[in-house]
Amino acid sequence: MNGAALPRLEARDVSMRFGGVVALEDVSLAARAGEVTCLLGDNGAGKSTLIKILVGVHAPTRGACLLDGEPVRFRSPMEALSRGIATVYQDLAMVPLMSVWRNFFLGAEPTSGRGPLRRIDVERCREETRAELAAMGIELRDPDQVVGSLSGGERQAVAIARALHFGARVLILDEPTAALGVRQSERVLQHVRTAADRGVAVIFVTHTPHHAHPVGDHFVVLRRGRVVADEPREALPVEELAALMAGE
């Protein structure tokens, strides 16, 4: 088996119905290691539904998800996470009033000591948070500062760095640039690229072709629950991508 060519995470001919409403119809998407796969579409095109199927929030009406070529059916996002599929949500990635290092290690705190004296290794948390963010090109003033004091772009960077630190093999980014200004968006796009360059399969969900095009290796465009384009970057100039999005 040729492991390099095999998509790491794949949705194959997935359809989803909610009652009588068709949310997705025969949608396929393949995320490969080291690549940024952009999932584009207007609001209501079915991007979120597809992501929710990939991480086990919904079970598809038809079709299947494959991890490393093996069919999988996650029962929850937690199960997906335990298999290396991390999702970063736009608003719900961080606890604003907690410090950066507390957020970074939330749910996976490294401890020292035993029994009732088992405690968070705070120094290690601070150091590793600082180091991981430095690796993303972010100089943290103080790992004890609260996340709420970071810019929107920095928060996304912390969330991406966290996913990478905990060994994510697939990273799903849900509209990471949606609420950001131009400069901050550019920084986040760099982080998206960094993640892929480290060998992660990145799925970048966005409705902005001008954000997707500079970093994407592959584009899947959804419109009203159907795939209208599934092309590598070379085959799809940004103008064409924008036109596809607009439905022209």
Add this chain to the structure above:
Amino acid sequence: MSRRAAGIFTRPEVAAAVGAVLIWVLLAGAAGPAFRSMAGTASYLNAAAPLGILAVGVALLMIGGEFDLSVGSIVGVSGMSVMLLTTEPAWSVWPAIAATVVICLLIGFLNGLTVVRTQLPSFIVTLATLFILRGLTIAAARGFTRRTQLGGLDDVAGYEFARVVFGSAPVAGLRVSIAWWLGCAAVATWVLLRTPWGNWILAVGGQPEAARNVGVRVARVKVGLFMTSALCACLVGIIQAVRFTGADALRGQLQEFYAIIAVVIGGTLLTGGYGTVIGAVFGALIFGMVRQGIVMAGIDADWFQVFLGGMLLLAVFVNRYVLVRAQRAS
């Protein structure tokens, strides 16, 4: 101002500590040597201790984003349970205390389970529990003994040792309950700031969806917090039953509100996710100092409640200011 100095004013408990010092100075001036003496100090620390213990549990719970209005009623349940178990089945003191702890933990568990299962606001759920438990306590006391006030715990086997542990005043009029108070606060602070559970409590109160997304078991943390606040209330009920050698079915009334006030004065946000146990210690200390100091200063005790309400409002304003500062830069 240096960043470090500016950072101190964004710590949630600092305002309460400063407030405690100011109030001490004020009362020391107004009430004179009676307040500053060892006896005066013991009197306000003793008054603060039971509320302080309640406030430890309530603080953790509020940081975790929930309320518990039933803690006052659990104090009543706890004391009455000790008394009924030592009179009706005539158990000795220690088995009665052990069974009471189990009963209170069960009440906390049911409070928590109801909140996480129904997704109803804990304010409403525990308001219901407040009345249910108080009613049950009065009914049980009357049903078994035809009275709502029971005494004579000092005649029961095991009382002497229980008095040493819960009811004695070993040094200079300072009651052992002060040690319980500070001990509980120390353990809770350790848990909150240095253990994974503490991290989860902060996250569950601050942004439950984000916590869930990274695998924190939100429901389990919340149920644990309700059991903790019930356990603190249980301890207060036991301490008071042992100290007064009896129980009153009405004991603990209004304590749920005093505990919330102490926690809020201590800098914890009503909306959860932010606060400290140390702040609640200062909140309870302020409560004790004002309650005893007002009397020592010769002011009518009626003014206590006016002052308490005023403190609460002031604290909420200060907390909001601190919060804005903390979010802007730390």
